[in-house]
Amino acid sequence: MHVMIIGAAGMIGRKLTGVLAEQGAINGQTIERLTGVDIVEPGMPEFSGECEAIAADLSAEGTAERLVASRPDLIFHLAAIVSGEAEADFEKGYRINMDGTRSLFEAIRLEGEKRTWCPKVVFTSSIAVFGEPLPEEISDTFLLAPLTSYGTQKAIGELLLADYSRRGFLDGIGIRLPTITVRPGKPNLAASSFYSSILREPLSGKEAILPVDESLRHWFASPRAAVGFLIHAAELDTAPLGARRTLSMPGLSATVGEEIEALRRVAGEKIATLIRQEPDETIMRIVASWPKNFTAERAIELGFKAETSFDEIIQAHIEDELGGKLPE
Amino acid sequence: MHVMIIGAAGMIGRKLTGVLAEQGAINGQTIERLTGVDIVEPGMPEFSGECEAIAADLSAEGTAERLVASRPDLIFHLAAIVSGEAEADFEKGYRINMDGTRSLFEAIRLEGEKRTWCPKVVFTSSIAVFGEPLPEEISDTFLLAPLTSYGTQKAIGELLLADYSRRGFLDGIGIRLPTITVRPGKPNLAASSFYSSILREPLSGKEAILPVDESLRHWFASPRAAVGFLIHAAELDTAPLGARRTLSMPGLSATVGEEIEALRRVAGEKIATLIRQEPDETIMRIVASWPKNFTAERAIELGFKAETSFDEIIQAHIEDELGGKLPE
Numbered sequence: 001m002h003v004m005i006i007g008a009a010g011m012i013g014r015k016l017t018g019v020l021a022e023q024g025a026i027n028g029q030t031i032e033r034l035t036g037v038d039i040v041e042p043g044m045p046e047f048s049g050e051c052e053a054i055a056a057d058l059s060a061e062g063t064a065e066r067l068v069a070s071r072p073d074l075i076f077h078l079a080a081i082v083s084g085e086a087e088a089d090f091e092k093g094y095r096i097n098m099d100g101t102r103s104l105f106e107a108i109r110l111e112g113e114k115r116t117w118c119p120k121v122v123f124t125s126s127i128a129v130f131g132e133p134l135p136e137e138i139s140d141t142f143l144l145a146p147l148t149s150y151g152t153q154k155a156i157g158e159l160l161l162a163d164y165s166r167r168g169f170l171d172g173i174g175i176r177l178p179t180i181t182v183r184p185g186k187p188n189l190a191a192s193s194f195y196s197s198i199l200r201e202p203l204s205g206k207e208a209i210l211p212v213d214e215s216l217r218h219w220f221a222s223p224r225a226a227v228g229f230l231i232h233a234a235e236l237d238t239a240p241l242g243a244r245r246t247l248s249m250p251g252l253s254a255t256v257g258e259e260i261e262a263l264r265r266v267a268g269e270k271i272a273t274l275i276r277q278e279p280d281e282t283i284m285r286i287v288a289s290w291p292k293n294f295t296a297e298r299a300i301e302l303g304f305k306a307e308t309s310f311d312e313i314i315q316a317h318i319e320d321e322l323g324g325k326l327p328e
Numbered sequence: 329m330h331v332m333i334i335g336a337a338g339m340i341g342r343k344l345t346g347v348l349a350e351q352g353a354i355n356g357q358t359i360e361r362l363t364g365v366d367i368v369e370p371g372m373p374e375f376s377g378e379c380e381a382i383a384a385d386l387s388a389e390g391t392a393e394r395l396v397a398s399r400p401d402l403i404f405h406l407a408a409i410v411s412g413e414a415e416a417d418f419e420k421g422y423r424i425n426m427d428g429t430r431s432l433f434e435a436i437r438l439e440g441e442k443r444t445w446c447p448k449v450v451f452t453s454s455i456a457v458f459g460e461p462l463p464e465e466i467s468d469t470f471l472l473a474p475l476t477s478y479g480t481q482k483a484i485g486e487l488l489l490a491d492y493s494r495r496g497f498l499d500g501i502g503i504r505l506p507t508i509t510v511r512p513g514k515p516n517l518a519a520s521s522f523y524s525s526i527l528r529e530p531l532s533g534k535e536a537i538l539p540v541d542e543s544l545r546h547w548f549a550s551p552r553a554a555v556g557f558l559i560h561a562a563e564l565d566t567a568p569l570g571a572r573r574t575l576s577m578p579g580l581s582a583t584v585g586e587e588i589e590a591l592r593r594v595a596g597e598k599i600a601t602l603i604r605q606e607p608d609e610t611i612m613r614i615v616a617s618w619p620k621n622f623t624a625e626r627a628i629e630l631g632f633k634a635e636t637s638f639d640e641i642i643q644a645h646i647e648d649e650l651g652g653k654l655p656e
Binding site for chain 1: 472572
C-alpha cells in the first residue's frame with residue numbers, strides 16, 4: 001500500500017514516518033510506498049520500499065491535486081501552523097490550517113470522481129477546539145468552542161472531515177491530541193513549552209524554569225503515545241464511529257506538582273532540583289484556561305491507549321530520546 | 329443608521345425587512361437607510377428613508393467587498409440555500425453557505441482595516457447543526473455534530489462568526505432557529521413541509537396530508553417569533569455572550585398530536601378533520617432523527633421569546649397571513 005504523511009517534517013510527523021518505515025506494514029498490509037510531504041522537504045528514514053520526500057504548500061493552487069494524483073491508500077494529514085503563529089498571522093492561519101485542509105479534502109473528492117477512490121484519512125485535531133467555561137472533565141459530547149483561531153481552524157477541519165466522510169468522499173478519522181510531553185528539542189515561545197522543558201532540561205542536566213503554580217492541572221500524552229494513536233486510527237474500522245469522526249484521545253490528567261514528583265521518582269532528587277520557580281503572570285493566565293481532564297470514553301472503548309502516569313511519560317522520553325540514560 | 333439585510337427575498341427576510349421599514353428604528357436609533365440584498369432583487373416595502381434593493385451572489389468574486397463598501401451599521405446575514413439543495417448539490421452548498429458567509433466576514437475585516445469599523449452582524453444558524461444521537465433535551469453546551477452538509481456549513485459559519493468577533497473584526501451574534509411554523513405559501517418538497525401544511529392548508533379550507541405518527545415530537549417557533557429573535561439579537565449587548573456567539577433560540581417542544589389538538593381548539597373540529605393520514609416511511613425516517621427539545625437557557629436568560637403553545641403559533645398565522653379570518 002501507499003502511505004502519505006502530510007506534515008512529515010514536524011516532530012510527530014518525523015516519528016510517525018520513522019515507525020512506519022521500520023514496521024514496513026500497517027494493518028497487516030505491506031507498505032510498498034512511503035511519501036513524506038511538508039512545507040520544507042522532510043528528511044526520510046531508511047526504507048525498503050519506494051520512498052519520496054516532497055516540499056509543497058498544501059494551500060497553494062494545484063498542490064493538493066498534484067499530491068492526491070498518486071492515489072495513496074492512507075493519508076496522514078498532520079500539517080498545520082501552530083497556535084501562536086495562527087493567532088499572530090490571521091490570514092496565514094486560515095490559509096494553511098483551514099484552506100489547506102479543505103484543499104486536500106476537495107482534491108480527494110475530485111480525484112475520486114474520476115475513478116472510484118476513497119482513501120483513509122487520519123487528521124490531527126487538538127484540544128484547542130475546546131474553550132472556557134469548561135467542566136472539570138470534558139465529555140465526548142461537549143461543545144466545540146475554541147478561543148483561538150488555531151482551535152477554530154481545527155474545529156472546522158473536524159466538521160469538514162465528518163461531512164466528506166458521510167458523503168463517502170473519504171474515510172476520515174480525526175484525533176484530538178493531548179499536550180504532547182516530553183517534546184524533544186529546545187524550549188520555545190509556546191505558552192505550553194514549560195510542560196516539556198521542566199522534564200527535558202533537567203533530564204539533560206540543565207536548569208529549567210517553572211512559570212506556573214504546582215497545583216495547575218492539564219492533559220498529557222507522550223510523543224510515543226501520539227504516534228500510537230495515529231497508527232491505531234489508521235488501522236481502525238471507522239464504522240463504529242458513525243458520523244462523529246473525531247475523537248478526544250485518552251491522556252493523563254496531572255498537576256505540575258505530580259509531574260515534578262514523577263521526575264523525582266524516576267531521576268532522583270538532584271535532577272528534580274534543577275527546576276527553578278519563576279512565576280510568569282502571562283503564561284499563568286493563558287494556561288489556566290486550558291482543558292484539565294477528558295473522559296475520552298469513545299477513544300478508550302475503541303482501543304486507543306495513552307500513559308497512565310508521568311513516570312511512564314518520562315520513561316518513554318529517556319528511552320526514545322536519551323538512549324535510556326540519565327545525566328551523570 | 330444603515331441596516332443591510334442579506335437574504336431579504338426569503339420568507340423571514342421579507343418579514344424582517346417589512347417590520348424594520350414599519351418601525352423605522354432599531355435599538356432606539358432611526359433607520360436612515362435600508363438595503364435589501366438577495367440572489368434575486370428583493371421587493372422592498374414602503375419606507376420613509378433611503379431604500380435600496382440589490383441582486384447579488386455573495387459568493388461571487390468581489391460581491392461582498394462591494395456590499396460592505398457602504399459600511400452598514402447593522403448587517404443581517406440570512407442568505408443560504410436550504411438543506412435539501414445543499415445535500416443535492418455539494419459544491420453549490422459549500423459555495424453559497426460556507427464561502428458566501430466567509431466572504432462576507434472577510435470583506436468586513438478588510439474594510440475595517442482601511443478605517444475602523446466593527447458592524448453588528450446577526451447570523452441565522454439552524455438546529456441542523458445538531459445530529460443523532462441526541463438527548464431528549466439539547467443543552468447549550470451540546471456538541472455540534474451535523475448530519476447534513478447544510479448543518480456542517482451552518483456550524484462552520486458559527487465558528488467563523490465567533491472567531492471574527494473574538495478578534496474584533498465584527499460584533500457577531502448567531503441564532504439557531506427552530507423549525508418555523510406556519511410557513512406561508514405552498515407545500516414544498518422539504519421533509520419538514522407537513523409541519524406547516526397540516527395547519528396552513530386546513531386554515532384555508534384545503535385538505536392536508538400527515539405523513540408521520542402523531543406521537544412525533546419536534547421544536548417550533550412562528551415566523552413572527554423568528555423576526556422577533558432577529559430584532560432582539562440586533563438590539564442585544566453582546567458582551568454577556570463572551571466567546572460563544574451563537575445561541576439556540578427558545579421554541580415550543582410539541583408533538584404532532586398536540587399540534588392538531590391546538591388546531592381543533594383554535595379553528596374547530598371541521599377544519600381539523602381536513603388532515604388526512606397518509607404515512608410516508610421516507611419522511612418518517614428523516615424527521616425521526618431531528619431534535620425534539622432544547623433547554624435554550626442562555627437565550628431565555630438574554631430575553632429571547634418564543635410561543636409557549638401551538639394555539640399562539642396558529643393565532644399568529646391567522647393574524648399575520650389570513651387577515652384574522654378563518655374559512656367559512
